Amino acid sequence: MKFEEVARIVGKVPLMSPEEGRILYDFIISTKSQQILELGFAHGTSSCYMGAALHEQGTGHLITIDNDSAKEREPEIESLLEATGLSSYVTPIYSQTSYSWELRALLEQHQADGMTQPIFDFCFIDGAHAWEPDGFAFFLVEKLLKPGGWILFDDLDWTYASSPGLRGSEFVRAMPVDYKTTAHIERVWSLLVTQHSNFHNFRREGRWGWAEKKGETSTQSRAALDSIYLKQSISADGARLLKKIVKRIVRRS
Numbered sequence: 367m368k369f370e371e372v373a374r375i376v377g378k379v380p381l382m383s384p385e386e387g388r389i390l391y392d393f394i395i396s397t398k399s400q401q402i403l404e405l406g407f408a409h410g411t412s413s414c415y416m417g418a419a420l421h422e423q424g425t426g427h428l429i430t431i432d433n434d435s436a437k438e439r440e441p442e443i444e445s446l447l448e449a450t451g452l453s454s455y456v457t458p459i460y461s462q463t464s465y466s467w468e469l470r471a472l473l474e475q476h477q478a479d480g481m482t483q484p485i486f487d488f489c490f491i492d493g494a495h496a497w498e499p500d501g502f503a504f505f506l507v508e509k510l511l512k513p514g515g516w517i518l519f520d521d522l523d524w525t526y527a528s529s530p531g532l533r534g535s536e537f538v539r540a541m542p543v544d545y546k547t548t549a550h551i552e553r554v555w556s557l558l559v560t561q562h563s564n565f566h567n568f569r570r571e572g573r574w575g576w577a578e579k580k581g582e583t584s585t586q587s588r589a590a591l592d593s594i595y596l597k598q599s600i601s602a603d604g605a606r607l608l609k610k611i612v613k614r615i616v617r618r619s
């Protein structure tokens with residue numbers, strides 16, 4: 367499925383912009399990632415961008431995990447998958463507890479001779495944005511990620527205190543000040559991910575942090591990321607230039 371086609375259907379659905387969706391889409395296609403894991407799907411917007419890339423390459427599957435509460439979202443993931451025709455490429459898992467618990471089930475399913483067999487090429491972590499579940503999820507995901515596979519964290523700058531939806535809640539008001547003002551994912555990134563001996567090729571782009579599990583394909587996929595971000599900055603520059611030209615023409619007329 368072409369990017370434009372999926373963006374036409376989910377482009378206005380929260381919580382991922384088409385610009386971000388394009389990066390995920392291009393990354394999957396250029397690295398030929400096939401087995402993908404997502405923690406936190408919400409409405410399923412990011413899942414559709416990734417599913418569309420798998421559909422375009424004709425192979426691969428996305429397992430994506432969220433809480434049961436995601437069923438109440440409007441729109442919810444199943445309807446988006448139906449609208450895009452991507453249901454066969456994406457399996458949503460609804461957890462009654464947490465993705466950490468569902469990751470335990472995946473670990474149990476993929477054991478051989480008492481060792482975890484890594485199965486994923488790429489994992490997108492965009493869930494709780496909190497130290498406890500996501501710090502732990504990182505170590506679980508590391509076990510399931512193939513050598514040469516990539517992990518991507520969203521929202522490195524997110525804090526409870528700056529969240530428009532949460533900062534006024536009783537729950538957040540009762541938190542210790544340092545807990546609610548600290549960017550938890552940034553701490554997971556700088557204290558756990560970038561110091562982990564199995565990872566390298568760290569790349570921070572705005573709110574996103576990319577890391578590759580050491581393996582054989584590093585130069586290829588690092589080059590793929592370079593070219594994706596270069597393409598994005600060229601098209602953003604082009605859009606800015608076009609805006610300026612249109613503004614000047616409008617002013618003159």
Ligand SMILES: C[S@@+](CC[C@H](N)C(=O)[O-])C[C@H]1O[C@@H](n2cnc3c(N)ncnc32)[C@H](O)[C@@H]1O
Nearest residue numbers: 382406407408411412432433464465492493494
């Ligand atoms: C930012 S949203 C995901 C957005 C989605 N990836 C996108 O870009 O379209 C985060 C989601 O993570 C889910 N979540 C948070 N903590 C979780 C946990 N411990 N287990 C499962 N899901 C969780 C929330 O329910 C929420 O839907």
